[in-house]
Amino acid sequence: MKRTILTAFVLAYCLASCQTQKEAPEQTQAQTQNQTPQQAQQQPTSADPEMTRFIDELMSKMTLDEKIGQLNLLAVGFDVTGPVVSQNVDENIRKGNVGGVFNTYTPVAARKLQEFAVNNTRLKIPLIFGYDVIHGHRTIFPIPLGLSTSWDMAAVESSARIAAEEASADGLNWVYSPMVDIARDPRWGRIAEGAGEDPYLGSEVAKAMVHGYQGQDLAASNTVMACVKHFALYGAGEAGRDYNSVDMSLNRMFNEYLPPYKAAIDAGVGSVMSSFNDINGVPATANKWLMTDLLRGKWGFDGFVVTDYTAINELMAHGLGDEATVGALALKAGIDMDMVGEVFLKHLPQLIQEGKVTEEDVNKACRRILEAKYKLGLFEDPYRYTDENRAKATLMKPEYRQAARQIAAKGMVLLKNEKQTLPLKKSGTIALIGPLAKNQRDMIGNWSGAGDWKQAVSLEQGIRNVAGNNVKIVYAKGANFTDDQQMIARLNAHGGELDIDKRSATAMIDEAVKAAQKADVIVAAVGESQGMTGEAASRSDIGLPGQQLALLKALKKTGKPLVIVLMNGRPLTLTWEDQNASAMLETWFAGTEAGNAIADVLFGNYNPSGKLTTTFPQVVGQIPLFYNHKSTGRPFAGDPLDKYKSRYMDVSNDPLYPFGYGLSYTSFSYAAPQLSKTAINPSETLQVSVVVRNTGNYDGEEVVQLYVQDVVGSITRPVKELKGFQKIALKKGETKTITFNISPDDLKFYNNDLEYVLEPGDFKVFVGTNSRDVKEAAFKVVE
Numbered sequence: 001m002k003r004t005i006l007t008a009f010v011l012a013y014c015l016a017s018c019q020t021q022k023e024a025p026e027q028t029q030a031q032t033q034n035q036t037p038q039q040a041q042q043q044p045t046s047a048d049p050e051m052t053r054f055i056d057e058l059m060s061k062m063t064l065d066e067k068i069g070q071l072n073l074l075a076v077g078f079d080v081t082g083p084v085v086s087q088n089v090d091e092n093i094r095k096g097n098v099g100g101v102f103n104t105y106t107p108v109a110a111r112k113l114q115e116f117a118v119n120n121t122r123l124k125i126p127l128i129f130g131y132d133v134i135h136g137h138r139t140i141f142p143i144p145l146g147l148s149t150s151w152d153m154a155a156v157e158s159s160a161r162i163a164a165e166e167a168s169a170d171g172l173n174w175v176y177s178p179m180v181d182i183a184r185d186p187r188w189g190r191i192a193e194g195a196g197e198d199p200y201l202g203s204e205v206a207k208a209m210v211h212g213y214q215g216q217d218l219a220a221s222n223t224v225m226a227c228v229k230h231f232a233l234y235g236a237g238e239a240g241r242d243y244n245s246v247d248m249s250l251n252r253m254f255n256e257y258l259p260p261y262k263a264a265i266d267a268g269v270g271s272v273m274s275s276f277n278d279i280n281g282v283p284a285t286a287n288k289w290l291m292t293d294l295l296r297g298k299w300g301f302d303g304f305v306v307t308d309y310t311a312i313n314e315l316m317a318h319g320l321g322d323e324a325t326v327g328a329l330a331l332k333a334g335i336d337m338d339m340v341g342e343v344f345l346k347h348l349p350q351l352i353q354e355g356k357v358t359e360e361d362v363n364k365a366c367r368r369i370l371e372a373k374y375k376l377g378l379f380e381d382p383y384r385y386t387d388e389n390r391a392k393a394t395l396m397k398p399e400y401r402q403a404a405r406q407i408a409a410k411g412m413v414l415l416k417n418e419k420q421t422l423p424l425k426k427s428g429t430i431a432l433i434g435p436l437a438k439n440q441r442d443m444i445g446n447w448s449g450a451g452d453w454k455q456a457v458s459l460e461q462g463i464r465n466v467a468g469n470n471v472k473i474v475y476a477k478g479a480n481f482t483d484d485q486q487m488i489a490r491l492n493a494h495g496g497e498l499d500i501d502k503r504s505a506t507a508m509i510d511e512a513v514k515a516a517q518k519a520d521v522i523v524a525a526v527g528e529s530q531g532m533t534g535e536a537a538s539r540s541d542i543g544l545p546g547q548q549l550a551l552l553k554a555l556k557k558t559g560k561p562l563v564i565v566l567m568n569g570r571p572l573t574l575t576w577e578d579q580n581a582s583a584m585l586e587t588w589f590a591g592t593e594a595g596n597a598i599a600d601v602l603f604g605n606y607n608p609s610g611k612l613t614t615t616f617p618q619v620v621g622q623i624p625l626f627y628n629h630k631s632t633g634r635p636f637a638g639d640p641l642d643k644y645k646s647r648y649m650d651v652s653n654d655p656l657y658p659f660g661y662g663l664s665y666t667s668f669s670y671a672a673p674q675l676s677k678t679a680i681n682p683s684e685t686l687q688v689s690v691v692v693r694n695t696g697n698y699d700g701e702e703v704v705q706l707y708v709q710d711v712v713g714s715i716t717r718p719v720k721e722l723k724g725f726q727k728i729a730l731k732k733g734e735t736k737t738i739t740f741n742i743s744p745d746d747l748k749f750y751n752n753d754l755e756y757v758l759e760p761g762d763f764k765v766f767v768g769t770n771s772r773d774v775k776e777a778a779f780k781v782v783e
Helices: 005-018 029-033 049-061 064-069 089-094 107-120 144-148 153-169 189-193 199-214 250-257 259-266 288-298 323-333 343-353 359-375 388-394 398-410 459-470 485-492 505-517 548-556 575-580 594-602
Strands: 072-075 100-102 128-131 225-231 271-274 304-306 413-417 428-433 471-476 521-527 562-567 583-586 668-670 686-694 700-710 721-730 735-742 761-768 774-781
Touching (some): 064 359, 089 107, 107 388, 144 153, 153 199, 153 388, 153 398, 250 259, 398 594, 428 459, 428 505, 459 521, 459 594, 505 548
Parallel strands (some): 072 100, 428 521, 562 583
Antiparallel strands (some): 686 735, 761 774
């Protein structure tokens, strides 16, 4: 691809420092003068009179081409996530044909482009700089799924706050996060990027992330504009296959999938990204009901909407028409900014001349983008995010790494701990085995953006750091992630960076068994490579890949205690592992400080408190499997000879691990929940209290979970729904009374007329340590 001098400079600088389409016809003066005031300026959507005055004045000076240019988002950098790389970047910037860029960061690179835009365009309108800051910028935190399993909203918000500090110091002011898609199919690779299967928890995480990124003042130099994605329903793709179709009823949409997006909007998120999927036959990027009627009309969103990568172009493959046609559909639907595809830039002038879109449509989109730049303070100071000294003082500060270590530990989930195998002693000999034992690259996981995996702490190093010299480590890799050459080539072609041992699987396992025989305990670090999860990484088989299960079976035969440390980006099928491991710890991809955090948990410096936010199936054939399902007319009650019930012939309906599940090194007991009343009216709040006691031998944290069931409704209701949780710390032997308030809104749902209603009748409330192991009480809502 031909690159100009400016673009080449940016690319070269980014690569060195981080290691880590056509032109539209110019709008004539006569055409500009012939605009009516209504055509020239869309009525403002903001209550800020100073911003309205400023944008009014600026837009009155802009030509149509310059307005269309603000709708154009180009990729300039070294981390392109799709098939198109923007061309003629500096020429387009010079003509005012670019509203923003993404994939460019560092203060020097961002300043270079910003100076070019401000100094070489007629109206000196600054660029907005976006990037995929998903779970940290330079300091990498656990993947979002691993953040959610902390059930600690202060920790989640803190991770986003630190990410914003680093990103804003590194030339960025706009981040494509949080991803809040509800996901109930672990075959989908992007389940790693969200908060799991539950709308209530997902909404809490969405709010925490938005608050962390945006803070109290978007114009502050240490905050960034968040972009909630992917609107909408992206996580419900058929067959767990990325980019696939979505078809669901409106009541399911409103009750189960839309709440986290709405929570982000209510939290003040500045931008929204459209999803790739279609929704009941209309792709999101061309869906006016979704982008205008719902998002802006019903929810009152006043920020701007950007497409996902080339999503407008991809409307052609959906079967909606040629490039000009789909460009018109997207703009009319309510899309404001075109990511990389340059469809608006190429076709909007002609579409306006043909009457297929109006200048008012362009004005609406342009105003929203200019308002975002105003809110970010870019008109006041285009260079506020390009301070090299601040970057040097901010990026990967020791306190950020310490926070990453602590937060990573909070999200780790103890799945099994037979005979108190864990915590390990800080003495003796450990056989450290597995493809993730010495691995650094996979610690920071997928979508790690500007993170440098060479800065990551491996599990081996973490054990040495935490356990000290009294622990001897004998190491063997044991297995590759995969020995499938086609899979290796596919992964490595797209950043998989697999380190493949050329020895046979048998030789590697034999070496691992010999190492295990010399040890007191085996720590087997197994799971997925980071390239096996994330975007375009759907898997039909979600067991341990490659020869890792064979490795574990061979290690089991040694008779030594077997501690399995899992690193992965999705729920896995772990039936054999659950039956045979002495202990099993789910650590996800835990980030820059992964090794230290895992070792903190393994050796008891931190007592694990994470709880699953996705259901783990026994076998892939149970998918989709989630806790808040509906009851059928023939529910299965457990009798194996009861044929005509909703069940499988070859496996139970039960998950391997239910939503909300997670053990501790200590134990907790729950008394029966106590209700302030057994009958309330529809405007009253019900108080639920439960006594929780630490009955074990360690101080620990517990996530107390509250669920509600609407027993009888005008439409079928879930068997239970999360409506509250509290993460509490209890010392050994300590007892606390935990109180929840169930408000009328907690009992409401959308009926088939999309009315948000509370229907009087019978309800159950459940309190417990996970969605399965609960104690219940009953109450009524009466007229």
